[in-house]
Amino acid sequence: MPLDRIINEARDQEKGAWLDLVDPVExxxxxxxxxxxxxxxxxxxxxxxxxxxxxxxxxxxxxRVGAEGREKCRKAALAAVVLDWECEEEGKxxxxxxxxxxxLLSVLWAEEQVDxxxxxxxxxxxxx
Numbered sequence: 082m083p084l085d086r087i088i089n090e091a092r093d094q095e096k097g098a099w100l101d102l103v104d105p106v107e108x109x110x111x112x113x114x115x116x117x118x119x120x121x122x123x124x125x126x127x128x129x130x131x132x133x134x135x136x137x138x139x140x141x142x143x144x145r146v147g148a149e150g151r152e153k154c155r156k157a158a159l160a161a162v163v164l165d166w167e168c169e170e171e172g173k174x175x176x177x178x179x180x181x182x183x184x185l186l187s188v189l190w191a192e193e194q195v196d197x198x199x200x201x202x203x204x205x206x207x208x209x
Contacts, residue, residue, distance in 0.1 A: 094119025094205045097164045100198040105190040113185070116165040117198055119205035128161035156186050162199050 097116040104111050118124035132154055139150035146154075160182040168175040168185070175181055186192045198204055 090205075090207065091119075091121040093207065094122040095124060097122075098198075098204050100195065100204075102191055102194055105194075112169065113191075114167040115163050115182075115195060117195065117204075118162045118164055120200055120202060121205075122162075124164070125162050125199070128158045131161065132158035156183060156192070159192065159196055159199065160186060163195065 095118060097118045100115045100117055101110045102113045102115070103109060135154040135157065136146050136151065139154060140146050157179075160179050163182045166175075166177050166182070168177075168181070186195065
């Protein structure tokens with residue numbers, strides 16, 4: 082693969098790709114869509130750097146980070162790669178915000194789907 086194609090495909094990941102969340106039991110779409118930046122995007126790179134800084138900030142005097150602090154930082158990094166969404170609550174659109182994305186990510190199965198999608202480069206390949 083030529084270098085220019087590699088660079089261009091990484092840049093294209095900045096546009097993101099749509100994930101349709103599915104019910105973890107029935108496997109049917111739940112009506113929530115999220116546009117997620119690819120793992121090679123500048124957005125994902127910034128999220129990884131911010132994660133490192135956030136972990137350093139919550140570290141104790143001994144340099145250790147507790148599980149709760151680590152989890153909070155990790156979820157914030159995952160939320161940072163969500164670029165947009167289509168989501169309703171009680172029949173009304175839910176505004177896109179980091180706080181609202183974190184609310185959704187508090188549900189384990191939703192978090193798992195977002196995390197898996199965001200990490201899989203195949204979702205961001207041309208023609209995907």
